[in-house]
Amino acid sequence: MLHQGFSSLLERQVEDALGSLQAGLDVFNMTGAQLSLCHFCALFGEAHLVVGNIEEAQRYIDEAIAAAATNGSGFYVAEIRRLRGEIMLAIIE
Secondary structure (H helix, E strand, O other): OOOHHHHHHHHHHHHHHHHHHHHHHHHHHOOOOOHHHHHHHHHEEEEEEHHHHHHHHHHHHHHHHHHHHHHHHHHHHHHHHHHHHHHHHHHHH
16 A cells, blocks of 8 residues: 555655555554564655655654664665755755
């Protein structure tokens, strides 16, 4: 659901995208898994950035950074930091 939601976002189907992303994140959280949480939070943050929800984008990127630090999953940290930079640019514009 998460990747389907992000795909919908890229196709500019915003309402479908955010709904699918939220449903996917809810299901993922129910599993108790933590390893990919930073990746999924970053996807959700990017989705909010694309639609202009800057505060929500920042919140999810902060969650992604915290998740990466907590579980040691650094595989997506560079992308998370890039997204944080994009958010900072959006804030000052």
